[in-house]
Amino acid sequence: xxxVVCIKQVPDAKNVRIDPHTHTLVRQGVxxxxxxxxxxxxxxxLRLKDRHGAHVTALTMGPPQAEEALxxxxxxxxxxxxxxxxxxxxxxxxxxxxxxxxxxxxxxGDVSLIFCGKQAVDGDTAQVGxxxxxxxxxxxxxxxxQVELGDEGRLKVVRxxxxxxxVWRLPLPALVTVLRDxxxxxxxxxxxxxxxxxxxxxxxxxxxxxxxxxxxGLKGSFTQVVRVFSPPKRADRRMLEGPVSExxxxxxxxxxxxxxxxx
Amino acid sequence: MKALIDLDKCTACxxxxxxxxxxxxxxxxxxxxxxxxxxxxxxxxxxxxxxAIRLPEVGTGAVTDAAAYRGVWAFAEWRRGxxxxxxxxxxxxARRLADKKGVECAAVLLGENLGEAAxxxxxxxxxxxxxxxxxxxxxxxxEAYSRCLVELVRDKKPEILLAGATSMGRSFIPRVAAMLxxxxxADCTELDINDEGLLLQTRPAFGGxxxxxxxxxxxxxxxxxVRPRVMRAEIQPRNGRxxxxxxPEDVFxxxxxxxxxxxxxxxxxxxxxxxxxxxxGRGLQKAxxxxxxxxxxxxxxxxxGASRSAVEEGWAPVSHQVGQTGQTVSPTLYMxxxxxxxIQHIVGMQGSxxxxxxxxxxxxxxxDVATCGVVADLFEFVPAFIERIKRx
Numbered sequence: 285x286x287x288v289v290c291i292k293q294v295p296d297a298k299n300v301r302i303d304p305h306t307h308t309l310v311r312q313g314v315x316x317x318x319x320x321x322x323x324x325x326x327x328x329x330l331r332l333k334d335r336h337g338a339h340v341t342a343l344t345m346g347p348p349q350a351e352e353a354l355x356x357x358x359x360x361x362x363x364x365x366x367x368x369x370x371x372x373x374x375x376x377x378x379x380x381x382x383x384x385x386x387x388x389x390x391x392x393g394d395v396s397l398i399f400c401g402k403q404a405v406d407g408d409t410a411q412v413g414x415x416x417x418x419x420x421x422x423x424x425x426x427x428x429x430q431v432e433l434g435d436e437g438r439l440k441v442v443r444x445x446x447x448x449x450x451v452w453r454l455p456l457p458a459l460v461t462v463l464r465d466x467x468x469x470x471x472x473x474x475x476x477x478x479x480x481x482x483x484x485x486x487x488x489x490x491x492x493x494x495x496x497x498x499x500x501g502l503k504g505s506f507t508q509v510v511r512v513f514s515p516p517k518r519a520d521r522r523m524l525e526g527p528v529s530e531x532x533x534x535x536x537x538x539x540x541x542x543x544x545x546x547x
Numbered sequence: 548m549k550a551l552i553d554l555d556k557c558t559a560c561x562x563x564x565x566x567x568x569x570x571x572x573x574x575x576x577x578x579x580x581x582x583x584x585x586x587x588x589x590x591x592x593x594x595x596x597x598x599a600i601r602l603p604e605v606g607t608g609a610v611t612d613a614a615a616y617r618g619v620w621a622f623a624e625w626r627r628g629x630x631x632x633x634x635x636x637x638x639x640x641a642r643r644l645a646d647k648k649g650v651e652c653a654a655v656l657l658g659e660n661l662g663e664a665a666x667x668x669x670x671x672x673x674x675x676x677x678x679x680x681x682x683x684x685x686x687x688x689x690e691a692y693s694r695c696l697v698e699l700v701r702d703k704k705p706e707i708l709l710a711g712a713t714s715m716g717r718s719f720i721p722r723v724a725a726m727l728x729x730x731x732x733a734d735c736t737e738l739d740i741n742d743e744g745l746l747l748q749t750r751p752a753f754g755g756x757x758x759x760x761x762x763x764x765x766x767x768x769x770x771x772x773v774r775p776r777v778m779r780a781e782i783q784p785r786n787g788r789x790x791x792x793x794x795p796e797d798v799f800x801x802x803x804x805x806x807x808x809x810x811x812x813x814x815x816x817x818x819x820x821x822x823x824x825x826x827x828g829r830g831l832q833k834a835x836x837x838x839x840x841x842x843x844x845x846x847x848x849x850x851x852g853a854s855r856s857a858v859e860e861g862w863a864p865v866s867h868q869v870g871q872t873g874q875t876v877s878p879t880l881y882m883x884x885x886x887x888x889x890i891q892h893i894v895g896m897q898g899s900x901x902x903x904x905x906x907x908x909x910x911x912x913x914x915d916v917a918t919c920g921v922v923a924d925l926f927e928f929v930p931a932f933i934e935r936i937k938r939x
Contacts, residue, residue, distance in 0.1 A: 295568060295753070320871070320872045321872070347584070347586070371548070371583060372548075374548055374549070374585070374586055374587050375548060375586065375587030375602070375603075377605075377730065378721070378731065379724070379725065379728075379730065379731075382725065405871050405872075405894075406752075406753060407733075407752070408733065408734060408751070408875065409721075409733040409734070410717045410721070410733065411721040411724075411731060411733060412721075413721075414689070414718065414719070414721035414722045414725070415721045415722070415724070415725040417722070418693075418721070418722045418725035418726060419725060423689075423690065423801075423802040423803050424689065425689075425803070426689075426714075426717070426718040427714055427717075427718065440806070444714070444866075445687075445714040445715070446713050446714040446715070446817065446819050446820055447626065447627075447714075447810055447811060447817075447820075448808070448809045448810040448811035448812075449808075449809040449811070450686075450687075450805060450807065450808050450809070451805075451806040451807040451808075451809070452803050452804065452805055452806065453803070453804040453806055454802065454803050454804075455802055464865060464872055465865060465866075498606050501548060502548050502587055502602070502603055502604075502605055502606075503548070503605065503606040504606055505605045505606065505730070506605065506728075506729055506730025506731075506763050506765065506766035507605065507730035507731070507732055507748075507761050507762070507763050507766075508602070508604065508605040508761065508762055508763070508764060509588070509589035509592075509602065509752075509759050509760070509761055510589075510747075510760050510761065510762050511589075511592065511593050511759065511760040512588070512589045512590050512592060512593050512752065512757050512758070512759045512760075513593050513757065513758050513760075514757055514758070515751070515757065515758050520918055521914075521917060521918055521919070521920065522918070522919055522920070523914070523919075523920040523921075523922065524919065524920065524921045524922075528923055528924075528927045528928050528931055529931065531921050531923055531928060532928065532931045532932045532935050533935070535903065535919065535921060535932065536932070536935050536936070538919055539880065539901075539903075542879075542880070542901055544823060544847060544879070544880050544901075545822060545823060545847065545848050545849075546823070546846055546847040546848045546849075546936070547847070547936065547939075
């Protein structure tokens with residue numbers, strides 16, 4: 285069974301903040317991490333591999349330095365990795381990203397299962413997974429906390445909804461986006477670290493996946509950013525002073541005026 | 548492709564160099580230069596006070612006749628017996644946008660045994676409610692719900708389609724956008740129409756550190772999701788009509804089998820639905836003290852949240868975690884008890900209407916996003932506050 289895990293390198297939130305005086309974005313070094321949810325996707329794939337045997341390929345689209353992210357997951361036990369990287373991919377929205385990923389998955393061929401994190405923490409859209417599945421015309425389940433592969437080659441998943449949980453069965457090939465409940469990511473092992481260091485990570489560009497320039501990157505995107513700005517400061521902040529009894533009374537009255545239920 | 552510098556306007560002031568998150572801008576002598584590292588994030592565009600930077604434009608995609616699309620739609624979410632509140636909020640937002648454009652506003656309701664729900668939606672400003680009532684829609688599946696909505700859109704051609712950023716909307720709306728081959732913007736906090744009649748979609752970006760306004764110039768409909776409680780629902784009854792639509796049977800086919808639906812009994816765990824959330828963090832020091840948070844939540848008929856550290860300490864289950872690797876919430880009231888406010892936590896709750904922070908460290912970053920800050924020892928403050936609520 286061939287499994288693909290899609291991962292994304294994202295800026296570490298610790299390094300991104302707004303300067304309180306100039307209201308501009310401050311970057312303190314440009315450290316990148318693997319999107320935390322994608323590590324759970326990797327873990328879900330590796331657990332299936334442990335139980336049923338599988339070949340797990342990690343796939344990412346990004347600048348050349350995204351190779352680091354791939355080597356990281358190789359050191360955790362992923363079998364091989366592919367980096368989709370080309371200037372033409374820059375500025376992609378979720379649709380153009382899914383288009384490029386779909387082309388890469390097709391090129392890999394004969395993929396039974398795709399794992400993604402539930403969303404990337406930089407964009408928070410949760411769109412690429414479902415869009416990728418739609419482009420590949422395979423069923424998918426989002427926000428999955430438990431994955432089981434049945435004997436009959438079908439997938440049983442437990443997904444979390446706003447209302448509770450749902451148990452679904454999907455035929456393969458399928459795509460699953462996972463929550464952290466699937467299990468804590470394993471740490472890199474010495475053996476896999478050695479392998480990861482030496483592993484060849486192929487870089488696929490536009491021509492390698494057979495797409496034209498107008499279908500990827502900013503040109504292949506439907507959405508365009510027209511303005512980026514600092515969020516307006518909360519102008520209404522108040523600090524409650526005085527001894528505790530006074531603070532309690534002030535907060536009580538404040539919440540009562542705001543018509544908070546239960547008061 | 549990279550950001551474009553207008554050499555006539557650039558004064559080589561260097562502001563863009565400082566804001567570029569990937570260090571792609573340098574300012575040698577006379578003007579800024581953008582390197583191939585540019586990711587087209589757009590961060591520099593608005594910081595340039597001389598309007599010297601712009602981004603190249605998106606492609607046109609498949610040819611759609613934008614002029615043939617007319618009207619603003621809101622997807623109404625049916626949840627086993629009732630319409631989810633976000634639907635009314637969206638409908639009110641759709642109504643405002645439709646009025647601004649001078650077009651019709653519609654709601655789409657999908658489900659089974661929908662009763663009077665459609666009539667109810669007319670009260671929130673819909674000119675027409677399209678209803679598909681079918682046994683195959685009893686349980687939500689991405690495939691059947693997408694196909695239904697796509698069929699309706701292809702037939703009626705609305706120019707704007709809004710949906711809730713709920714677990715349902717976030718799951719199937721991307722599929723709808725992909726099937727229709729159009730753009731989709733998630734979790735918008737503000738929607739407006741610009742001079743050209745395009746939908747302006749504003750959402751948090753870069754983990755909530757900045758806001759981005761996004762347009763979808765060519766794809767139709769222009770699609771956006773909005774989290775619950777971000778927009779305000781307004782009753783404004785109209786003389787609208789309900790149109791019951793029947794679709795061909797193959798539209799309802801799905802490859803997914805729903806085996807079981809298990810409702811969450813513990814209402815304190817329904818974070819994304821809660822109007823009030825009381826969250827506890829490391830400042831509580833031990834598991835027993837977390838009960839104060841639970842008691843306060845119960846008194847305010849709210850849900851219980853937790854910071855990542857509190858979850859890691861085992862004081863609360865993972866399902867209660869708020870923040871980057873937990874849930875993103877936007878209740879009417881969010882109370883942070885003993886939470887210092889690491890950025891990973893803040894991005895998950897800063898959309899809340901009222902934020903009350905209780906912490907003994909006046910420098911705690913949680914106070915930066917608080918509406919109401921209480922600098923106090925939580926072991927004194929919280930029990931006293933609980934007593935005050937009990938007194939009424």
